[in-house]
Amino acid sequence: MTAALPARRPTTATPAEPPATRPPARRRLPGLRAPAWLGTPVRRLVSAVAVLWAAATTAYAALLLAPGDTVDILVGDGADTPEIRAQIVAEWGLDRPDAVRYLSYLGRLLHGDLGRSYQLQRDVAEVLAGQVGPTVRLTLTAAAVGVVLALVLAVATAGRSVWPRRIVSVAELVAVSVPQFVIGIVLLFVFSFSLGWFPVSGAADPQALVLPALALGLPVAGVLGQVLREGLERALEQPFAVTARARGLGERAVVARHALRHALLPAVTLTGWFTGVLLGGAVITETLFGRPGLGRVTMQAVSAKDMPVVMAVVILSAAVYVTISALLDLAYRLIDPRLRSA
Amino acid sequence: MTELAITRAAAAPGPSAAPPLVAVEDLRVSFPASGVEAVRGVSLSIAPGECVALVGESGSGKSVTARALIGLAGPGAKVRASVFRVGGGDALTFGPREWRRVRGRFAGLVLQDALVSLDPLRTVGAEIAEVLAEHDVVPRRARPERVRALLEAVGVPDPETRVRQHPHQLSGGLRQRALIASAIAAEPELIIADEPTTALDVTVQAQILRLLADRKAAGTALLMISHDLAVVAAVAGRVLVMKDGLVVEEGPAREVLTTPRHDYTRALLAAVPSAPRPSTSSVSSVSSVSSVSSASAVPRRADGPPAPRAPVLAATGLSVAYGSRRAVDGVSFRLYAGETLGVVGESGSGKTTLARLALGLLTPDAGEVSLRGGPWSGLPERRRRPLRPAVQVIAQNPLDSFDPRHTVGRLVADPLSALPRRRRRERAVELLGRVGLPPELLGRRPRELSGGQRQRVAIARALASRPEVLICDEPVSALDVSIQAQVLGLLAEIQAEDGTALLFISHDLGVVRHLSDRVLVMKDGRVVEEGDAGEVFHHPRHAYTKELLAAVPRLPG
Incomplete structure (x- = not known):
């Protein structure tokens, strides 16, 4: 009976004592240590x-x-x-x-x-230069679609009643498990061929960006949504969330001001990783929607064995990943003050 | 301005005239999802300015009761009562909006550990200001000033700096003060304090209890939830003892704690391992000190067996530094077969580091640990491993030191790999028997056991390799008092039978006193006092030991 009770037993009598809170016993020569502010950058x-x-x-x-x-x-x-x-x-x-x-x-x-x-x-620089724009536009829009959708769904369903939560969970699972090109084809079929709302191909007007961005962003929203909701629900059970409620805050304020930031940490990691993967995923999406872009250039270069272009794409992707991980690091520090002083 | 933050309206009417802040009858809280009935008919009233304590062991329903008073019994909780009046309103009719007006404004909540009870990602100032904003206590412009005044009122020095800091940058005591500041920011009539000092060192605990007593003196009512009867005795006027969701005894604190009527209260009180008061006359303690040689390394026990000459485990001049901080600084001790050496100190004093050194898990920067007169800390791991069965550990929280997927049988038999399979099971049953557990538990997993059972399994596992030395690092700190007493009894029994040497580490002076022959008192990595347990506890020589002993909350009588 005790297991199910929310009553907390006093588990840690000496919180500062466990070795986890201590710096690891790493021993360095004092002369070799860089100043703290210089160390990380x-x-x-x-x-x-x-x-x-x-x-x-x-x-x-x-x-x-x-x-x-x-x-x-x-x-x-x-x-x-x-x-x-x-x-x-x-x-x-x-x-x-x-x-x-x-x-x-x-x-x-x-x-x-x-x-x-x-x-x-x-x-090669000239070949790529013309293609970077459309791809970056597509990738960033897809990332934004994924993040916004995930945030909205997670915040709307975290800790709420069972049914909306279940429906959204299933939708997320579908978005994650269906291959991108299938999502793309379904979107094209429904919104271009049948309804005629969006153009079938090209990258001329902003409308042409909608379907490819959705095709690319939906799987991101699926995974990210699950991670965010789990993080939110965990954060909402923490003592600080109880304290916040005990101050008279409404549930929405507890989520927005307290829980969300805690849930963001793992989500930020994923977002960075995804933005990199999206560049690769762009190959399929760009081909499917007939968009110009790095993905198509890479495909053409690979199939035509145009080595200099392929090599340049490898180096460019590495540069993108390095930049993203640097931005992630910055984002962590912004979100979690404990990392700043560490 | 500061004045406002410190005291409630002094012109509070007499307690008899005012209606109670909280009046609850037949409160029942159940969690239909898990089928648990946490509270099964509790009646409770709190008058303005009164301090009421809810006492009980884990699972007694005390926290759920208290949280139900502010509508936070927990997700999915079903709350019923025949009378449920909170802050002059009928709480049975409260919707979310009414509850939010009660929370923070009428009642402030203080939880156990401010490191997690304040949002670790936000500044202390933002946390306190949130209450001011939510209840519109002062206009926006005046909020920073009010936050500073509140921090000052709860005794946080240098509030200018502290408001901009995060909880992890504050010490345990300061954090807890900041948490209290946020709870009283909207000047509530009632503070609900749920184990407010459980995570704190005894000296800090004494300060926080004083602070809460000050609030009470200033006219705020206090509902205090604690498993620690002595803590309750320090502040409460009235005590309710809870067990299995029911109040089994209720009355003035002095009466309940000195002349309990219910068996359960008596059992609780009897189980508290208490540290004796230091000698009241300072003169006598001084004179007795002069007669005791400070170099009494050899234990002198009137009733115990004469100590063998060679120590099982001996340490000389141990030092370990983490970065620039010296966690252990020049510590020496000798541990003889069949005796218990207690190590007391507050968090950060180096107790756990000392345990790791004794276990040979950490190599000292300077000094040496020897086992049975031979080398131990200096050995390469490959040569130390065959000796490891002789030195075993019992950790504070066995749930963390067990693989949650392993069964009890596998956990206990883990050190028995030398035995044939069939014999291993027999031995595991035998070991469980020694720690008072039935063989049926062999197939269970750690999560399916109670806290006391888990610690018994941990002891059984430690005994499996027939150790000569048992290192117990806060072995009972996570347990309820009645379970504590049983586990301590078991350790003493095992020691008497096997002649095992115990290195017993705890922040709890009462627990150490209960079991130890000799005691080391540690502070900032150094041993400040060492000697015969009775001597150290009755006639402490070092100022820090005296301070520690004085800070321990005591039961009346």
């Missing part, structure tokens, strides 16, 4: 650079280790003339020693030069 920057370097090197290794002549690989399915071959050898330093070749590749990247697509006879 510097460590972040170093690890960010390391990730980018690793991405660039992996892409480079893939190029070198691929079977066949490196020049052949770089030419891919494009026009194969002696002039282009000479150009490749010169630009990639293929006539020089391995180390010099690798370092000049890194140096080139450091200058922001992503190389040249020999198939398209254009700079």
Whole structure:
């Protein structure tokens, strides 16, 4: 009978005592310790650079280790003339020693030069530049749709009566488990072909963004909604929520002012991860909705074996992830003051 | 301005003239979802300015009763009563709106641990200001000033800085004060304090009790919920003893706590392990100190067996630092077979670190622990492991130290891997028998056991490897008093039979006194006093020991 009672037993008589609250027994030489304010940003920057370097090197290794002549690989399915071959050898330093070749590749990247697509006879940066806009617009809109939908549903159903909660849970499960392209096709069928509310393809007007953003954002809303609701419900059971209610706050204020912030912490992690995944998911969505964008360019580059473009996309994705994780870190600190002083 | 925050209207009419703040008859609270009837017919009234205490063990329904008074009995709770008047209104007719006017304005709630009872993500100032805003106590412009005044009123120094800090940046005592400040911000007529000092050290507990007593003196009524009878004795005028959702005894605190009528109250009182008062005459204590040699490392026990010469476990000059903080600083002790060495101190004094050192889980920065005269702390783990069966641990909360998926049988038999399978089960049953548990429990999982049963299983597991030393780190702190007494009795029994040496760590002086032959008093990682238990408790030499003993709340009589 005791188990079900909300009455709390005095479990921790000495709260400051458990080792969990203590800093880990890590011993460093006092002289080597960076000042606290410098520690985190510097460590972040170093690890960010390391990730980018690793991405660039992996892409480079893939190029070198691929079977066949490196020049052949770089030419891919494009026009194969002696002039282009000479150009490749010169630009990639293929006539020089391995180390010099690798370092000049890194140096080139450091200058922001992503190389040249020999198939398209254009700079890779130029090829990508035109495509980044639509993809970023799509990804951010989808992320926003996912986050807003998840927030609204979670706040509306957390700790409420059973039925709305169940219906929303099922909807979330469906959104998560159905593949994106199916969601996309269903949306197209209903809202474009049948109702004619939105254009079938293209990216010309803002209306064309609605369906792809929904197709991409609904699964995000599904997962995020579940995580948020669970977080909210856990937070609403905490003693501080009881204290807030005992002050006379209404349930809505308890959620908005207290519980939501606690529920956001795990959700923020997921959102960051999702925003990265969305970039990958954009491939399918962009193809399905006939939108220009990075996803389609990547697909084309992969199928045409346009190595320089593929390599650039790898490095670009790494950069996006690094940026997102830095933003996440900042967001954590904003939300949880305990991380600031730690 | 400050004045307003400190005292309620002094012109309160006499208690006889005023109607009670709360009048409840036949209160019943049930949770239909789980089929639990937490409160089964409680009647209770609280007069203005009165302090009423609800006492009982966990599961007695005291918290649910108190929370029902502000409409917060819990999710899914069904509350019924024949009379239910709160703050002059009929609570049976209250909707959400009326309840919200009662909460904070009529009654403030103070919970156990402010680290989690104040929102850890918000500043202390924001938490207090929230009450002011909700009930529109003062205009918006005046709120920051009022928040500061409130913090000052509850004895928080430097309120200017504190308002901008978060709960984790405040000490336990300051946090609890801030929580009280938020509860009294709208000047409620009643404070409901649910185990308000349970998470605190005894010296801090004494301060918070004084603060609550001050509020009461200022005219606020107090409903105090506690499992600790001595705490209740310090403030309450009237006591209600609860058991299984019913009030079994009720009356003036002095009467109930000195001449209890109900068996359950008597059992509760008898189970409290109490620390004796330090000698009342300071002169005699001083003179007795001079006669006792401070270097009494060898235990002198009149009734006990003579101590063997070689200690089982000995530590010399142990030091451990976490970063720049010295958790343990130059601690030495000797533990002999068959004796109990108590270690007392408040949180942060280094008790648990000392336990980890003794267990060989932490390598000291300086000093050494030796086992049976041989090396222990200095050994590489590979050579220490074969010796580990000799030193076992009993932790505060066995639920955390058990794998929740394992059955009791598996938990207890875990150290018996050397035995053949069939023999293992027999031995597990045998071990359960020793700690007074029936063999039927073998198939249960930790969650299906009561707190006392869990701690018995923890003891059985520790005994499985026939240890010479048992390290008990707050072994009864999470238990109700009646269960505490049983577990302490069991430990004493095992010690008498096996001659096991106990290193007994606790913040609770009464518990340590109950079991120990010798005592170490720790403060900030150092041993400030050491000696024969009776000597330390009756004639404390160090000022800190005296302070600790003086702070322990006592039962009257």
